[in-house]
Amino acid sequence: MKHTITTVAFDADDTLWANEDLFVATQARYTALLAPYRHDWDAQELHATEQRNLAYFGYGIKGFTLSMIETAIQISDGAVTGHEIAQIIDLAREMVHAPLTLLPHVADIIPTLAQTHRLMLITKGDLFDQEAKIARSGLADYFRHIEVVSEKNSSTYARILRRHDINPSEFVMIGNSLRSDILPVVALGAHAIHVPYHLTWQHEHVDVPADARTWREMADITAVANWLAQNC
Amino acid sequence: MKHTITTVAFDADDTLWANEDLFVATQARYTALLAPYRHDWDAQELHATEQRNLAYFGYGIKGFTLSMIETAIQISDGAVTGHEIAQIIDLAREMVHAPLTLLPHVADIIPTLAQTHRLMLITKGDLFDQEAKIARSGLADYFRHIEVVSEKNSSTYARILRRHDINPSEFVMIGNSLRSDILPVVALGAHAIHVPYHLTWQHEHVDVPADARTWREMADITAVANWLAQNC
Numbered sequence: 001m002k003h004t005i006t007t008v009a010f011d012a013d014d015t016l017w018a019n020e021d022l023f024v025a026t027q028a029r030y031t032a033l034l035a036p037y038r039h040d041w042d043a044q045e046l047h048a049t050e051q052r053n054l055a056y057f058g059y060g061i062k063g064f065t066l067s068m069i070e071t072a073i074q075i076s077d078g079a080v081t082g083h084e085i086a087q088i089i090d091l092a093r094e095m096v097h098a099p100l101t102l103l104p105h106v107a108d109i110i111p112t113l114a115q116t117h118r119l120m121l122i123t124k125g126d127l128f129d130q131e132a133k134i135a136r137s138g139l140a141d142y143f144r145h146i147e148v149v150s151e152k153n154s155s156t157y158a159r160i161l162r163r164h165d166i167n168p169s170e171f172v173m174i175g176n177s178l179r180s181d182i183l184p185v186v187a188l189g190a191h192a193i194h195v196p197y198h199l200t201w202q203h204e205h206v207d208v209p210a211d212a213r214t215w216r217e218m219a220d221i222t223a224v225a226n227w228l229a230q231n232c
Numbered sequence: 233m234k235h236t237i238t239t240v241a242f243d244a245d246d247t248l249w250a251n252e253d254l255f256v257a258t259q260a261r262y263t264a265l266l267a268p269y270r271h272d273w274d275a276q277e278l279h280a281t282e283q284r285n286l287a288y289f290g291y292g293i294k295g296f297t298l299s300m301i302e303t304a305i306q307i308s309d310g311a312v313t314g315h316e317i318a319q320i321i322d323l324a325r326e327m328v329h330a331p332l333t334l335l336p337h338v339a340d341i342i343p344t345l346a347q348t349h350r351l352m353l354i355t356k357g358d359l360f361d362q363e364a365k366i367a368r369s370g371l372a373d374y375f376r377h378i379e380v381v382s383e384k385n386s387s388t389y390a391r392i393l394r395r396h397d398i399n400p401s402e403f404v405m406i407g408n409s410l411r412s413d414i415l416p417v418v419a420l421g422a423h424a425i426h427v428p429y430h431l432t433w434q435h436e437h438v439d440v441p442a443d444a445r446t447w448r449e450m451a452d453i454t455a456v457a458n459w460l461a462q463n464c
Contacts, residue, residue, distance in 0.1 A: 056324070056325045056328045056329070057294055057324075057328070057360065058358075058359070058360030059360075060294075060360075062289055062292075062294035062295060062298060063294060063360075065298060066294060066297060066298070066321055066324065069301065069317065069321065070318065070321055072314075073314040073315070073317060073318050076314060077314075078313060078314035078315045078318075079314060080314050081310060082304075082305040082308060082309075082310035082311060082312050082317075083305070083310045085301065085305060085314075085317060086302065086305050086310075089298055089301065089302055092288070092289075092298065093288045096288045096289070097288070126290075126358070126359065126360070127290070127358065127359035127380060127381075127382050128289065128290030128291075128292075128295075128358070128382050131382050148359060149359075150359050150360050150363050
């Protein structure tokens with residue numbers, strides 16, 4: 001069956017370019033930095049601080065950094081030094097300016113898709129971080145609309161569809177997070193394609209029974225482009 | 233002369249609600265916290281750290297907090313304790329959830345203006361911080377469009393006008409910052425009304441010769457509403 005999809009929306013982090021890898025690598029350096037204090041600390045302590053701080057600091061590098069500093073103080077019982085905390089802030093600056101790596105085939109497929117569909121970028125997180133990555137991606141001009149939002153739930157997507165006068169049946173969202181890119185979109189009656197990434201931030205994990213999976217799952221963006229070419 | 237102004241755009245911080253006061257009050261508590269280390273430190277040291285960090289962290293509470301932590305490490309020669317840094321992070325959480333105070337007459341005038349004009353809110357800063365304040369203001373529903381941007385320059389305003397298909401001659405921007413709300417708007421040939429606030433963040437200071445001031449200056453939002461009623 002042919003679909004009349006007019007708008008193809010992409011998530012950004014871990015859908016168009018690698019992102020979680022940078023957090024994982026930074027956390028490894030952070031763990032090494034804290035080794036003098038406790039060898040056996042559990043990454044769950046950092047994750048718990050992050051979760052607690054989401055309501056205060058939201059997503060992104062700066063909130064993550066404040067959580068790293070706070071966790072360092074906790075697990076060292078306050079003994080972490082000013083010099084070590086300065087190194088954590090250095091890690092944050094390195095993250096902000098880290099090179100951006102597009103995922104395979106993205107650099108070819110996005111410009112091609114832009115010739116046949118209205119493309120949107122819908123990304124969650126810190127405005128400053130996301131704008132910097134979008135600029136460095138070199139892809140900004142291919143997206144008719146770019147939306148940086150603080151949370152991706154059904155009301156966020158409903159607002160975006162309304163603002164651009166898009167019927168849910170004409171809209172497909174492509175992303176790596178079931179929680180943020182897929183479930184809230186299918187809840188609106190729109191299309192969604194899940195393209196898993198090899199790393200998923202714990203916060204984005206959800207369990208969905210197999211028989212409730214009403215969306216498509218594809219291995220990579222090449223499969224997405226082929227499906228759009230054949231079906232839309 | 234009557235103007236055909238269709239769209240009245242407001243800045244948010246220190247135009248619709250108090251904001252800089254919170255940063256000033258937090259900085260006073262921060263200064264007290266650091267008193268054991270240096271009595272004579274100059275607020276310019278914090279300002280210099282903030283300026284340096286803008287390219288990494290952007291505007292907002294989280295970037296300000298990372299700059300406070302970094303400056304504390306510098307001026308204490310690394311002697312600041314984990315406990316004291318934890319207190320700085322507590323200051324950040326207090327800022328995020330601080331009560332929002334609308335400026336005088338804003339609560340009456342915005343709903344009234346919304347009946348006769350298309351209202352927009354254009355605010356610079358951290359997406360998470362700004363969305364939280366907009367929600368707490370109770371004013372969100374009166375604005376047809378809300379734009380949170382990372383920087384307010386002429387290309388930002390040009391993009392917003394293009395996106396909403398607004399001619400510069402039909403647009404007036406109202407705000408407290410010459411640098412962010414007024415100069416980039418008049419550069420596009422649009423209207424701007426400067427409503428100064430009693431505090432201005434040093435970063436927003438600009439000097440403009442008196443004879444180059446082509447915008448209106450008004451004392452408060454009541455004067456703005458009267459001018460709009462009589463002239464537009």
